Amino acid sequence: MTDTDDAVSDAEQAVIARYQLANDGFGEPHQRTTVRQAQECLTKAINQAGVGEFDGNEFGGGQVALYAYGPDADALYSVMAPVLHELPFRPAHVTLRYGSAADPSTPERRLDL
Template sequence: MTDTEEAVAIEHAVIAHYRLADDDFGEPSQRDVVRQAQFLLTEAIEQAEAGEFDGNEYGGGKVVLYAYGPDADALFAVMAPILHDLPFRPAHVILRYGSADDPSASEDRIDL
């Protein structure tokens, strides 16, 4: 499979949102916890061949974690135990069924 074919095949997303302790990037200990979770997420997603963990975005007192794969439900099933273990609240996950630029893509929100 070429890189172009692989990019087309990966179209669903799991996007997890967590509130952190301050209005900036959270405390250093929180970033350490997120870093460890990212390692576990990457490992679990790759082992299940459910897609890929794509990284994070910090700012405004929250962190957002991104993962992509061909089936948002299957991807979330692999990620859920790790996402639920993160202690930061409030938190929620968006399951996006379709690519970001697809106007017909649907989304479901799950509160953690």
């Protein structure tokens, strides 16, 4: 393994899910409650699988983003996918980031939910 390979394998990868909400602000109260319930499920699933950590959410602009980080974005997404697909808000998509957000050459993959 080269030094470059070490840097890539040590980089923190991410799964970022984005959902459209009912209005231009923070969504309706029931939507925020649904997201918080999903967060509990995501945290439990990720911790049980040992694939990373759920890092939280960001509401605003009529959307919510959910953030999770770990050493393997694909493994992380495979654990998260059942919960992410159950959230009813659309349009929605997930971005799998295979390295540091600070590096503009980091590969990403976008999947519609």
